[in-house]
Amino acid sequence: MPYYGRKLIMKYNKLSNLFDKKHIKDALELVFNEYLNDNYTYSVFREFPLKKIEEDLHQTFLSLINENKNEAKRILFKLGRYFYEKNLPFSFFYDTCAKMKLFILKSGKLPCSENADEIEEIFEFVENIFSYGYLNNLVIEDKNWVRDELRVIKNSESLLKVYIRDHLVWINKLIEDIRKLRFKSSVELNPTRCEFGKKLISGIFDPILSSKYKDIITSIHTKIHRSASEIYFFMEKRRFKNLLIEYINMIKNVGRLISTIGLNFAVVSESAAKIDPLTVA
Template sequence: MKEKIKKIIFSNTVKYLENLSGCQGVGLYFKDSKMVDKISDLVSRSFDLPSQEIRRKFYIVGEEYYDMSVPYYIFVDMFDNIERSVIQELVSQENTDKNLIEEVSEYFNLVRDSVSFGYLQKMIKSDKDIIRKELRSVKDRNSELRPFLRDYLIWVNKLTEDIKKLRSCDPQSNVQWRNVEEKDYISSLLNKDEIEAIRDVQNKLINLSSSIYYAIEKRKFTLLTSNYIELIKLVGKLISLATVNIAARSLEGINIDHLTGLLNRKAMDFVLNSQYQIAKLTGKPLSIVMLDLDDFKDINDRYGHLVGDCVLQNFAKELQEHLRKSDFIFRYGGEEFLILMPFTEKKDACGVIRNLLDKISDSYICCGEDLYISVTFSAGIEDITSKHESVIDIIKQADRKMYKAKTSGKSKVVC
C-alpha cells in the first residue's frame, strides 16, 4: 500500500508542478524540469521515512529555496494543493482506509512545518542584521526618537532571538514602549490621530507576540513563519509612522524650498535613507521619480526669471495636488524634482506620473494677465530591487532614465 501511495503522491506532485510552470510570474520558479523531478522524487520517496528524517530533508529544502528567492507562500501553497489532490484521489477510490488519509495529512503537515522552519531560520538571519544596524544607528541618533525606538527595537530583537532559539516566554514582558501616549517626548511631536495609529500597530504587535509564543510552544512552524513575516511588516509600519511623521514635522519651516514650498535637498537625505531602510526591512516596494521640466531655459530667456519662478511655483502646486499625501516631493535643483513614493511598485508609479504628464500637457500655467504658458516634463522612474545597494543607486538609475526621456523626444516617462 505504501508503494501505491508514493506513486499517487509522485504523480500529483509532477502534475501540479507542470501546471504551475505554465503560470505567468509564479511559473518562473518551476520551469526547470530537473527542479520538478527533484521535488517530486523527494516528496514521494520521503513518505515512509522516519519523522526526524523528513524534518531534516525538508528543512534543507526550505533553506535552499529561500536562497533561490522562491517566495515562501508559493512553496507552502504548493504542498497544500498537492495534499488536496492526493486526498481527493484516495477518497475517490473504493475501500480507502480512513487511517491512511489521516497519515497522508500528517505527512504533509510535517513537510510544511519543516520547509517553513528552513525558511524561517534564513529569514531571521537576514533580518537580524538589519535590526542590529538600526539599533546601532539609534544609539548614535541625537533626536527625541531615540528612547522610543531603542526600547522598541530591543524588544523586537529579543523576540526575534526567542523565535530563532524556540524559547517560550511571557509575551507581555519587557514591553516598555506600550503606552506611547504617556511618553511626553512622543506626544509633544505627534497629534492625536498619529498617536492613535502608532498605538494600533503596537496592540497588533502585542497580540501577534502571543501567537508567536504559542506557535513556539506547540512547535507549529508554519504558523510561526507566517507570524514572523507579519511581525516584520509591522516593524516597518511602526518605524515608518514614528520616523516619517516626526521627521516631516521637524523639517517644516527649516527645510522647505522657499520658492516652491516643497522639501529641499537638506531634508531629502534624511527622508530617503529612512524610507529606504524601511523598505529593506519590510520587503515593501519603493519607487523614486526624477522629473525635469522641458525647455525651461527657453521660458526664462523669453519671459524672464520672474515668469520662470511663477512656472515653478504653479508646477509645484500641481505636483502636490496630483500626488498622494504619503509621497515626498523635493525640489532637487533648478527645474528638476525628485519624488519618493513609499510602498509603491514601479508600474503603479509609472501610471501616476503618466497621468500627471497628460494633465499638465492638456493645460496651461497662468503667469500674469493674458500670459498662459504650456509646459511638459520628462521623467525617469526606478524602484528598489536586490541589485541596488543604496538609495543613491536608485536615484542614479532614475536619473539615467530621465536623461533617456529627454534625449528621445521629451514629454515622456521612461520606466
C-alpha cells in the same frame, strides 16, 4: 535552532499503506506539468527551479514511505532555507502541497475514508518542517538588520533615537527567543507595559506627537504585541507555518511603526520651520 519534530501519529505502521511510490510520482508529475503547461502559471513560475523542487519533494516522500523521517526533515529544512535564499515565495510550496494532497485524496486509492486525516497530517508535517527552514534564515537576516540599526542609533544624535530604540531592543530579544525556540517570553507582551508603551501612555511623546499620529502609532504598536503573543503560542505548539506567517506580519508592522514615527517627525519639523512642502523644489 534545534528542533525535534513531533511524531507522525498514524493508525498504520507504514506510510506505504496510505500511498506508494507511484502514487507520489503521479501526483508530482500532475502538479508540475500543470505549472509547465498553463501559460499563465508558467509565465509566473518559469524562472523557478521546478525540477529541484519536484525532486526534493519526491525524495521527501520516499523517505517518509521508507520510515526515514529524519531524512525527510533534513530535506525539507534545507528546501525551506533554499526558498528563502533564492527569494522564492513560500506560498508556491504550500500551493504545490495542496495540489498534491488533493490529487491523493481524490485518487480513490486510500484504504478507507478515515485515512484522509492521516494524509492531512502528513502534509501538515511537510509544510511545517519546510516553514521552519524558511523561518530559520529569515530571523537570522532580521536579527542582523536589527543589530545594525541599534549600532547606528547608539552613535546617533537623532531625536528619533529615544522613540525607536526601545522597540528595536524588544524585537531583538523576541527574535533571539525564536532562534532558540524559547516559548517562555523574554519580552513584555502587554503593549501598555513595555518601555515604549509606557512612554506612549505617559504622554512623554505628546510634545512632538500629534494626536493623529499618536492614535496610528498606538494601533500599530498594539498589533505588534498581539502578533508577538501569537508567535509564542505557535512556538510552544511547534506550528511553524503559522509562526512564519505571524512573524512576517509582525515585522511588517515594526517597519510601519518606525516609518510612521519618522513621518510624524518630518511633518512636525516642516510645520515648525513653516515650510510648505508643495513649494519646495
